[in-house]
Amino acid sequence: AIRMTQSPSSFSASTGDRVTITCRASQGINSHLAWYQQEPGKAPKPLIYGASNLQSGVPSRFSGSGSGSEYTLTITSVQSEDFATYYCQQYYTYPMYTFGQGTKLEIK
């Protein structure tokens, strides 16, 4: 099974900061990677698919990149509504998906 490891597990940022979250797969996944945002008590919201494609309605301050086994999610100017937990998910082994452990973004 492919293991997904996110870093950091949590960190603090201020509104307006540029934030980057890393997701590493235990093997190459050929950009078969999605990112989700989850606010407390809510269902995950899809942000990105195919490593770099924004889902409809997602603000352009979110972007994804990467290849092989290493991927990043970047928020260019963090807004108050962005403080949440972010998960990466591989679908290389479709339809058996695996998630990263999550990265909690908190207000500094």
Next chain:
Amino acid sequence: QVQLVESGGGVVQPGGSLRLSCDASGFIFSNFGMHWVRQAPGKGLEWVAFIRFDGYNIHYADSVKGRFIISRDNSKDTLFLQMNSLRPEDTAVYYCAKDSQQAMDYWGQGTLLTVSS
């Protein structure tokens, strides 16, 4: 608009059984694969099971294989998860999610299962 509404959660004793349902609307249910994903209290997301649009090509996580059964009724736009031999570690919010072959593009609000004596 796409809506997924889970139901059936509750408190069950270890070893017990429960069936979750997910009512879908706003899209052609019979055209899409569906997933169950769970989240234990304070923990991350865990993929549980998948069923193809036609009810075939079913897959399970190792943690639930042999105990859980995913099924669907395309005539009623409903997804099910039959959970047997429940364990305390199955305690979680269970989400149903629509598959897009590139992600899970719509999620329900979740239903809470608590396994406790």
